[in-house]
Each structure stands twice: as structure tokens, then as C-alpha cells.
Amino acid sequence: MNLAGHYNYWVAIFLMMTGFYVVISRGNLIKKLIGLNLFSTSVFILYISLGKIHGATAPIADDRFQLYSNPVPHVLILTAIVVGVATTAVGLALITRIYEQYGSIEEDDIRIKDESL
Amino acid sequence: MNHLPVFQVLLPLLGAPLCLLVRRGTLSWLVATLASWGGLAISLALLHHVSHTGPITYNLGNWPAPWGITYHVDALNAFVLLIVTTVAALTLPYALQSVNLEISEENRPLFYTLLLICLAGLLGIVITGDAFNMYVFLELSSLSAYALIGLGKRRRALTAAFQYLVMGTIGATFILIGIGLLYSLTGTLNIQDLASRIALIPASAYGHRTLITAFAFLTVGFSLKLALFPLHLWLPNAYTYAPSVVTVFLAATATKVAVYMLLRFSFSILGSRFVFEQLTLGKIMLLPSLAAIIIASLVAIFQYDIKRMLAYSSVAQIGYMTLGISLHSHTGLMAGILHMFNHALMKGALFMAMGAVSYRVGSVYLTDFRGLGRRMPLTMAAFVLGGLSLMGVPLTAGFISKWFLVKAALEIGWWSVTAIILIGSLLAVIYIWRVVETAYFNPLHEIEHGQEEAPLGLLIPLWVLVGANLYFGIDTSIPVDMASWAASALLEGTMQ
Numbered sequence: 156m157n158l159a160g161h162y163n164y165w166v167a168i169f170l171m172m173t174g175f176y177v178v179i180s181r182g183n184l185i186k187k188l189i190g191l192n193l194f195s196t197s198v199f200i201l202y203i204s205l206g207k208i209h210g211a212t213a214p215i216a217d218d219r220f221q222l223y224s225n226p227v228p229h230v231l232i233l234t235a236i237v238v239g240v241a242t243t244a245v246g247l248a249l250i251t252r253i254y255e256q257y258g259s260i261e262e263d264d265i266r267i268k269d270e271s272l
Numbered sequence: 273m274n275h276l277p278v279f280q281v282l283l284p285l286l287g288a289p290l291c292l293l294v295r296r297g298t299l300s301w302l303v304a305t306l307a308s309w310g311g312l313a314i315s316l317a318l319l320h321h322v323s324h325t326g327p328i329t330y331n332l333g334n335w336p337a338p339w340g341i342t343y344h345v346d347a348l349n350a351f352v353l354l355i356v357t358t359v360a361a362l363t364l365p366y367a368l369q370s371v372n373l374e375i376s377e378e379n380r381p382l383f384y385t386l387l388l389i390c391l392a393g394l395l396g397i398v399i400t401g402d403a404f405n406m407y408v409f410l411e412l413s414s415l416s417a418y419a420l421i422g423l424g425k426r427r428r429a430l431t432a433a434f435q436y437l438v439m440g441t442i443g444a445t446f447i448l449i450g451i452g453l454l455y456s457l458t459g460t461l462n463i464q465d466l467a468s469r470i471a472l473i474p475a476s477a478y479g480h481r482t483l484i485t486a487f488a489f490l491t492v493g494f495s496l497k498l499a500l501f502p503l504h505l506w507l508p509n510a511y512t513y514a515p516s517v518v519t520v521f522l523a524a525t526a527t528k529v530a531v532y533m534l535l536r537f538s539f540s541i542l543g544s545r546f547v548f549e550q551l552t553l554g555k556i557m558l559l560p561s562l563a564a565i566i567i568a569s570l571v572a573i574f575q576y577d578i579k580r581m582l583a584y585s586s587v588a589q590i591g592y593m594t595l596g597i598s599l600h601s602h603t604g605l606m607a608g609i610l611h612m613f614n615h616a617l618m619k620g621a622l623f624m625a626m627g628a629v630s631y632r633v634g635s636v637y638l639t640d641f642r643g644l645g646r647r648m649p650l651t652m653a654a655f656v657l658g659g660l661s662l663m664g665v666p667l668t669a670g671f672i673s674k675w676f677l678v679k680a681a682l683e684i685g686w687w688s689v690t691a692i693i694l695i696g697s698l699l700a701v702i703y704i705w706r707v708v709e710t711a712y713f714n715p716l717h718e719i720e721h722g723q724e725e726a727p728l729g730l731l732i733p734l735w736v737l738v739g740a741n742l743y744f745g746i747d748t749s750i751p752v753d754m755a756s757w758a759a760s761a762l763l764e765g766t767m768q
Contacts, residue, residue: 178438191438195445198452205456228455231404235448238411242441245418249434256427265431 163204170197182262184253188246195239202228202235276321277330277343280314280353280399283307284360284392288385297372297380304384305364308391312361315353322350323757329401338465344401348758351609352398352532355616359524360391362620366733367517370627374425374515383423387521390416394529403451403461403541406533410447410497413529414440417522421514432509439506443496447533450490454541457482466541475550483542487551490537498530500557500594501564504587511583516627519579523586524620528612531593535609538597539762548600557598562692564591569699573706578636579626581703582619585662588696589615595689596677602759604680610755611673614661617744618670621658621737625651628726628734638710645712648725652711654738659704661741664697668745672752 170193177190206228214226250260257265287307291300321328327346331337345353367387375383393413400406418440422433455461458469473480492503499507507527511519538547547553565588572584589611596608626636628651633640645652661668664675674697681689725731744751 175442178442184434187438191441195441195448198445198448201449202452205452225459228452231452231455234404234408238408238415241415242411242437245415246434246437249418249422249430249437252422253427253430253434256430269428269431 163200163207167197167201167204170194170200184250184260184262188243188250191246192239192243195235195242199232199235199239202232275330276314276318277328277345277399278332280311280318280357281343281392281396283310283314284388284395288388288392291381291384291388295381297377298368300381300384301364301368301371304367304388307388308357308360308364311391311395312357315350315357318345319350319354319754321345322347338460338462341405342401342462343399344463345399346758347754347761348535348609349398349532351754351758352528352612353395354754355528355613356391356394356398356525359521359616359620362733362736363517363521363524366520366624366627366730369727369729370516370631373631374517375423379423383420383515386416386420386423387517389413390420390521394525397529398532401463403454403463403466405461406536407444407448407451410533411444413526414444414497417518417526420518420522421510423518424513424515426513428509429513432506432513436506436510439496439503443493443503446489446493446496450486450488450493450537453482453486453489457486463536463541467543470541470546471543483546484551487542487547491534491553491556494530494534494537495560498527498534498594499587499590501560501568501587501591504564504568504590507587508580508583511586511623512577512580516623516630520620520623520627523583523623524616527586527590528616531590531597531608531612534594535597535762544600544763554598554600557594558689561591561595561598562689564588565595565692565696566699569696569703572703573699575703576638578638578641578707579623579630581707582622582626585700585703586615586619588700589619589662592673592677592693592696595693596680599680599684599686599689601680601683602756602763603676603683605762606752606755606759607673607676607680609758610676610751613751613755614669614673614741614744617737617741618658618661618668621654621734621741622662624730624734624737625655625658628730631726631730632724638706641707641710642714643711645708650731651726651734652708654731654734655711656704656708657738658741659700659708661745663700663704666745667742669741669751671745672748676752 174190174194174197178187178194181187181190206225208222208224211222211224212220214223254260257268259265284307287303291303294300294303322345330343332341371380371383390413393409393416396409397406400409418433418437421436422430454466458466460466460469496503511523538553568584568587572581575581575584593608593611596604596611630636632648661670664670674693678690678693
């Protein structure tokens, strides 16, 4: 297996694990959401890498180019980006409401405030 | 008639913006109710069609199969569509009064809009024959579910919704990775096309490793979504703090749809021989399922918020469904599918009873139930009958699925598994009994708030579900035939 030739996959895995780690380790809800974004963005890179063909051009309809990369993953990822944006929007809206209700976006503070009731 | 499959999803999807446009709570409710009843009618028609003339394939926009998105209805998804639409058609009439109490005036049209989008997403997941389309519908239903849970009265609803959002998105992203790996291997997203191309990959090929990785991502993703035991952490808070109507709807549909996705990918796409013999899904699922049945039931016994108690009981009941799948036999699979239907009936009824109690009393702590047996006799009677079904007492629907599950375990001679199924039922007796004891044998609460029985608008849907629990416990032919037929179709899918 060619390790260096698959560097975009390594980047995707690195980003994915970074995002996952941030989601798990951070108590700040905004940071958690950033981690979640990083996590889902890494999948976009994975998908786009799947469509790449060596020596091929961008998928443009032209007689001069016979070999072009697979456009289907690109289209799929456009949909996934929209989903990601919507998820972030819902997440931020929830965080805003949480801040209004609790006066904090730190998970530990929120837990203490819930337990003190 | 020919366009029925697409209308199954289109009806709630078009109803949603309409709800928003009419801008009046009651009018939005009317639109949503009509859309859900229309959905039920369509799913019944589809079921009738499938059972008489076989599976339906519908090409969206007339694009032929591997290129366009197809909707494919067979025995399994016709049955799951019926579960989802039935629950929706009963939840919406129930919603009117409950929502008027729990959701503020200006939010009501938005509430019904979200509920219809969630319904459209769930129906879309079930009916679609395209793997990526399934992911999009999954996110559609999940995002609306997060927002719906966040509308709960208590502020902890918000943190519960956020927790669900984080775990749900991780699960959905895992599913996305799995689908991407399957695409990289086969170059197709159509479920039937995927199945036929994956069947051609020899076991020794390099691509096989991709297949195993894809399967691992998909299984973890689905397990998060269906709240399989160690991955269930989002569920108790989400169900406890969501508005009553949302809990009824999600508890009865969302996890079942996730179980459906697991079945669809394991049996129809990857093939049960590959999944069970090479990847040993049976063994992987067995332990979490048994742990769910015992541990979640034990945790349920110590809950004082009864909605939370029922949420933990849901985790245990999901254990029964996955246990049925993990036994890898026709009877086991059938018991799992049957339990999807029966659990929707019993948990729908129990959470509706919780909604009725919270409508009159304001909260559902154990202490609130003191004397309720006399104060709200109809609601509590419904709770008792729903509880009996949950325990699996004969002549209730719950008994039938437990019976087949025990039969499946005995067929392969697993006595210990049989014992655990029965212990799970005994634990259910304990946690249901705590509520019954408080309601019937404890003196009336001194502070008397909300004297009378819940309004008819809540009682009628509740008793329809309770009636269904009793009816399908006596006349078992319809769900048993459907489940058995769906199970054979799933197992046959592997022979191709």
C-alpha cells in the first residue's frame, strides 16, 4: 500500500479524529459544535477523494477530455454540506437558548445548576 | 394509484410549509392531522397492494433505476410504514389539547411544521430504495426531532436536545462514511444494485476489507440511532424532557425506523450470510441486547420521574428487538419485527397516559401519582393495560412478541437467553407495579390540583392504542403474518 499516495485519506482521518476528540474532551458547547463540524467536514474530504481518478480532469463536458473524475461524490457532498450547515444552525440555536436559560455554556456549570434545583 | 409511493412522503412534506403559512395553531393542527390521516390511508393502500401483487418499485421523475432515485416498497417497509403512519395518525388528534397547554401560542404552527417534517423524514427513510437518500431523510427527521425536543417546558429539554444533536450527528456521520465506502466499492447507491454488486465480490478480494469497514461504521451509526445499550445515553433525557406529544411520537417511531435501517443494510444490502457468518453480527448484538434488557430494566426500577422510567424501559425493549435479530433465525427475526409493531403500540399508549397525567397534574413524578387511580380512573386503567402489555401478560400484544422470542431462543437451545427474557419481564412487573401501587393504594394527595379525568381529546387516542394492544393480543393473525412474511423476504434476499 502506498502511504504517501493516500495522503488525502490521512488528512481526512486526522481531521476526523481531531474533531471527535474535541467533541468528547471539551466542556464548552460552542467548542463541542466546532469539533462536530470538523468531524463531519472530514467526511466531505473522504467523499471527494473517492471520486478522484489519476490523470483525469474536472468533470467538464468537452470533446477534448475523455477521462474525468467522478462527479457523483461531489454532488452527494453538496447535499451533505447543506445538512452540516443545518445541523450547525440548530446546534447554535440550542446553545443560544441554553445561554438564555442557564447563563452559561460550560457543561460543568450547567450540570451544577441543574443539580442545585 | 401509480404514484402512491411518492405521495407517502410528499403529503407530510407539503403539509409542513402549509402549517407554517396558515399561522394559526388550530388551523395548523387541522392541516397536520389531515396530512397524517392521508398518510395512514396511503400506507394501508400500499400494504394492500404489496400483499396482493408483490413489491412496488417507483422511479422518481421516471429516471430508470441505477441513475435515478427509486422508492421500493416490499413486505418489511410496508409494515414499518404502517407502524409510523398509524402512530402519527393517532398522535396528532391527541396533540391538539396537549400542545395547547405545553407550547406557547406563537410556537404552535412551528411545532406542527416540525412534527410533519419529522414524519416525512421517517417515512422517507423507510420507503426509499437509495442509500444516500436514506441518509438525507435520516438527517431531516433527526434535525426536526432535535428542535422538537428543545421545545420542552423545562430548561433541561435544551441540554437534552443538544446532547441528542451531538450523538445523533456522530451516528449519522458514521452512516455517511459507511455509505461512502459502499459507494467506493460498487459505484452505485441503489439498494438492489448495491446488493447484487456486493454479492459478486469474492471473500478473498482486497475490496473485502472496505466492505468490513463500511459494515462496522454502519452498524455503530445505526446502533447510536436505535439506542442500543451502551449507546443509548441520549435517549432517557430526550424522552423525559421533550413535550408529551413529541415523546409519544418519537418513542413509538424513531427507534423502530433505526431498527429498520439496520435490517435493510444487514439483510438486503450486505446479505445475511456475509453479515452473520463472516462478521458474526449475531454475537456482536447478543451481548448489548441482553445487557440492555437487564441493566436498563434495573435502572428503570429506581427512577422517580415516570417518563424517565419508561424511557429506560424503551432501551430494554429495544434490546428485545435486537435480540430477535441476533438469534439469526426466521422465528427470531420475526419476533424482532413483530416487537417493533407491538412496542410502538404499548409505548405509545403508556406515554400518552403520561401526557394525560401531566396535562392534569403538571408533572409525572412518582409522588404525583398518589390517589390518581381514583381521580383519573380511565387514564390509570389505560396505564395498567399498557403496562400489562409491556410485561408481556397473555391476551396483550406484548405477550405475542415475547412468546415468539422465547420460542426462537428455545429453538436453538439457548436456555440462558430464555431466562434473561423472562427476568426482563419480571423487572418490568416491578417498575410498572411501583406506579400502580402509588396510584391505587396510596391516599389522595393533600394538595388537590386538577381533580377531574383528562379531556376526551387525550383519552380517545389513548384508548384506541390500548384497544389495539388488547386486540392484537387476541387476534394475532395480521401482525404475525406480516412479520413472518417480512422475515422470510429478508432471509430470502440473501439467497440471490
